[in-house]
Amino acid sequence: MSVGPTPDVSEADSVVMDVGSADPGFLVHADPARVQALLDEAPGPTGRLTAAVYRESAHLHRDADARVRRDLLALDAARYGARELAARITSVPLPGDGGHDWKVAWATGSETSPRLLATLTGHEEGLSAVATATTRDGRALAVTGGYGESSVRAWDLATGEQVQVWSPLAEDVWVLTTTELDGRPVVVTGTYGNTIQVSDLAGGQPIGRVDTVPFPGILSGPDSLPEGMWYPGGIYLNSLACAVLDGRPVVVSTVQTDDSDTDVCQDFPVAAVHDLETGRHVNSIPTGHTGAVHLATTMLEGRPVLVTGSSGDTEARLWDLATGRPVGEPLTGHTEGLSVMATTTLDGRPVAVTGSYDGTVRRWDLGTRKPIGEVLTGRTRRWVADLDVTMLDGRPVVCAILDGGAVCVWDLATGCPVVEPFTARDAGALAATVVEGRPVAVTAMEDGTVRLWDLSPQPPAGTPVGGHFGTVRSTAITEVAGALVALTGCANGEVHRWDLTTGQPDGTPLVMDAESEVAVHAVATATVNEHPTAVIVGRRSVPWGAPSGTVRRWDLNTGEPVGAALVGIPQALTVATTVLDGRPVAVTGGFDDGYSGELRRWDLATGHQIGDPLAGHDGFVQAVAITMLDGEPVAVSGGQDRTVRVWDLRTGRQIGAPLTGHSGRVEAVAAAAVSGRSVALSGGEDGTVRMWDLADGAELLPALTGHTGTVTVLATGLVNGRPVAVSGGDDRTVRLWDLITGAEMGVPLTFPESIGALAVAPAGLVVCFGFEVAFLTGPISPSRCDQMSLGERAW
Structure with missing residues (x-):
């Protein structure tokens, strides 16, 4: 997989394919897109190291002059432990240098990772939401948005190309997910102002009617929350999940308010179910949770089931999506509130994966309501900020990001780590998918970038010195x-x-x-x-x-x-x-x-x-x-x-x-x-x-x-x-x-x-x-x- 367009490689360029002997001046002076495309195909450990060094700040190289690029490349080489490469890059002469006085003696590489495949730029504010989808022609896409952004953007993960931009109601996007409607991929966005909008992923155009009344303003369902509930401040969508109920696509949502004087999450424990095509209110499920409620959906014994958890209590609960009734006993084991959850299947069985503020990830067999294996923990006791499940060599794996940016990947069945943890600092959200046969994680970053990470086992590039796990x-x-x-x-x-x-x-x-x-x-x-x-x-x-x-x-x-x-x-x-x-x-x-x-x-x-x-x-x-x-x-x-x-x-x-x-x-x-x-x-x-x-x-x-x-x-x-x-x-x-x-x-x-x-x-x-x-x-x-x-x- 090569992220970005691949240029024609002339005979004069062939020398740079062996980047170990290449003139580092090529890295400093040449067009960044051209350099990156060549390095992506570079063979051997030296080639992988040089490519990893270049990718580390590639999103900054594009708009930088040669002097800035030289600084960044030398520093990034030192962060990877490649001091000799850093010295060679520093020695690249530039017009008007008069002697380059500063040299990087050493640097830590807490945030470096050879797993970084690409950094995609386009958003101008911090991001908090990401989801993946597959188009009709088989392309893997990522869709991103954030609370500081009114735009939603779609990216082709094979090329890194931005393929779509649209603005749902010109409001900040707090949460989003993807699903299919009439066989076509769509994006479901939840915004500040408590509005859900459905957009065609191919064209970014709204589909169906969107109700913009502020209270509650969920599609066209002003009856989506129980009568008598009062909104003390501005409201926003906290969680979204999609399912199929009686042959009709539905969206399930929960809300919060931003009134700092009211513990509003205790006031809104209700999951609202709406018909995705018409906006009609279908059902309201009073979950009984306290705190911000998180959602996932799955099928259990042929029936659509909602899985809920919240920041205010330690249980995950199951609900029949059609009747709103609880299904079995709650899932207990976490010692603090739940922060995120996902559902998947393991050997044909429906499974839930939950992350918590106690810093652990747990797996549950939803048929038996029993835990699967040991508790999964990262290298530091940090709350689980987001997680998703994808496939690696035909087996499902769990990919989770912990507060502080540590990304951990475990085999869903065995709980064994698949790769060494790596850092995606300031990632606001994570989604996992497969691109051209390679398992990848996509992170939406607080700096507005979208980053793509390789989850497949591979030899490490360089030997960076670890350091801090904080600013x-x-x-x-x-x-x-x-x-x-x-x-x-x-x-x-x-x-x-x-x-x-x-x-x-x-x-x-x-x-x-x-x-x-x-x-x-x-x-x-x-x-x-x-x-x-x-x-x-x-x-x-x-x-x-x-x-x-x-x-x-x-x-x-x-x-x-x-x-x-x-x-x-x-x-x-x-x-x-x-x-x-x-x-x-x-x-x-x-x-x-x-x-x-x-x-x-x-x-x-x-x-x-x-x-x-x-x-x-x-x-x-x-x-x-x-x-x-x-x-x-x-x-x-x-x-x-x-x-x-x-x-x-x-x-x-x-x-x-x-x-x-x-x-x-x-x-x-x-x-x-x-x-x-x-x-x-x-x-x-x-x-x-x-x-x-x-x-x-x-x-x-x-x-x-x-x-x-x-x-x-x-x-x-x-x-x-x-x-x-x-x-x-x-x-x-x-x-x-x-x-x-x-x-x-x-x-x-x-x-x-x-x-x-x-x-x-x-x-x-x-x-x-x-x-x-x-x-x-x-x-x-x-x-x-x-x-x-x-x-x-x-x-």
């Missing part, structure tokens, strides 16, 4: 036992340690709290009792308004926590460290119980808070840095109120007036010494970087512009002895700025995803993007200005 939001560098170590913290509550030279993990991850969900927001380092120490800020997933901040200290020599968590932190988001009167001190930023911004000072040896909180920001404190001003340690903070503020760390008083100029929230701050002045750098939502004189609050340079999105992170260092700032943004670029002239230095470095964190290391940069960490060697070095003597770094 990496923070990094810091220190020295442990004579070696430089990078610390990276992520949304799944882990802080990983990396040998900066080799890129290999340095010990096991530091886990904030194994019993509850704690996302790591910030990491800093200090020396406490002569031990290198990590100071980690995290936030628990708790009801809004409850204290959720937690700050932990870890001895990096032993990998063990130091003392108890620092207490008294309502909401903590950021941290920096310094030395105050000979004591190691941490300064945390966040907000108090009234959602006003504040900073707090902590004695890292004792864990006690120093003095009162530093209050003044109107809104969250997003970032903090520490430097020296007139020989005294000061904190620089940036906040949601669009201001930068400076604080005397001894007295807790604000120094001078707030520094204003940003037109959006301030996301990042850093400090440096420039021409003998102590300065602060700030970056934020308006895409600018600004430099401030800490002595008088003056803005020293015109705003530094170049980023096309929010500046998310800042750091400072030296290049050839000149002070520089390094900025990263959600435009996927890292930029270098001369702090004397304000000029941008060189060309931006481009990454596959938004920049979550960065840190300056000796002769290089640690850059975190998505789930990944990379170390790039280059001309930069840490600054030796005043802030570097404060104990923030240990080298």
Whole structure:
């Protein structure tokens, strides 16, 4: 199977068929569609590796210039563990290079997978729904839509071609499914506003009458829910399933509302059955569930049966679709609510497959209402976001995506894993099918792309270093036992340690709290009792308004926590460290119980808070840095109120007036010494970087512009002895700025995803993007200005 058009291969092109000996300049310069088509046919392990590397960011190559393509290809090669290929790609000369200063020393490959076949682009917003269908001429199609999209798109999975686009009622599509009507494939969509529409898959045209009355507005059946039910807010379709009842096609649906003050799922446990052709209301089945109700249909003993489960209870239940009566006893075994379900057959028996918030997948024989085999679990205990069943070598397999993006595939009969789990980060929905004899999974992604994955057993391409299973939001560098170590913290509550030279993990991850969900927001380092120490800020997933901040200290020599968590932190988001009167001190930023911004000072040896909180920001404190001003340690903070503020760390008083100029929230701050002045750098939502004189609050340079999105992170260092700032943004670029002239230095470095964190290391940069960490060697070095003597770094 080749995704995309196959070009004619001339004799001159034949050399690139052996990609192991090919000039990497071909990968950088040639038309991406032409390169991809050739690589798809490339033989041998080297060919498969090069093809996998190219596919990783192929959706970005199409619109990129050669310089950006070179950055992405070199980085992706390093993510696959192919450092020699990364070096060859980096060495490809480009006009005006003047020497390429940055090289990828190593990178993690948490999100890479040689199973990625294609990334399809066309949607502009996040996707939440995907289904598959087969046309009359045998083509396998995927249909996608999302809550941020009013368009539905159909894709030919063999070629990657977008074959249809339409907009059901110009409303967001929350759920969709496919079925047949009069022998032709159709798409059934459920939208915000509680409307179901049926469209011809071949032409995208609506079929039949669609009722648009808002309450309930399900086809033409305003009687589809029991009389007297009240809709307290906007409503949307939560689940759809199709079946045949008494020879007529029907659709079964459940709804939710978006009223945050009402637990509406308890109010709407009813599954409504409608005739798919006429919209006529056929039946309403009061399922008795609490929470969001999920649906699947099948045949049991010659009768159509509805299978239901919900987020609010742990049972799956069976219902006669014609009478609405329960069939047998509920299916019990899950320990938390159900999140998704599917039905299929196994050796001629009807089977249900259920996924749960308890992180497990279970199989059920619907004839006996008994479980089949052992419980299926992934590599991490994450809730099951979606699942589907397809065929592999004549046997049914279950394909499930867990929250966080881990895709697992099991043999339905034996429960044995079919392939090693791989990552499809931020997948909103999944469907499985067979394309030209190959089993594939199709994922609808939150970034608006549609991705196609190979589920057939095959040798792996490359040896990527695994890493995080969550977005990496923070990094810091220190020295442990004579070696430089990078610390990276992520949304799944882990802080990983990396040998900066080799890129290999340095010990096991530091886990904030194994019993509850704690996302790591910030990491800093200090020396406490002569031990290198990590100071980690995290936030628990708790009801809004409850204290959720937690700050932990870890001895990096032993990998063990130091003392108890620092207490008294309502909401903590950021941290920096310094030395105050000979004591190691941490300064945390966040907000108090009234959602006003504040900073707090902590004695890292004792864990006690120093003095009162530093209050003044109107809104969250997003970032903090520490430097020296007139020989005294000061904190620089940036906040949601669009201001930068400076604080005397001894007295807790604000120094001078707030520094204003940003037109959006301030996301990042850093400090440096420039021409003998102590300065602060700030970056934020308006895409600018600004430099401030800490002595008088003056803005020293015109705003530094170049980023096309929010500046998310800042750091400072030296290049050839000149002070520089390094900025990263959600435009996927890292930029270098001369702090004397304000000029941008060189060309931006481009990454596959938004920049979550960065840190300056000796002769290089640690850059975190998505789930990944990379170390790039280059001309930069840490600054030796005043802030570097404060104990923030240990080298």
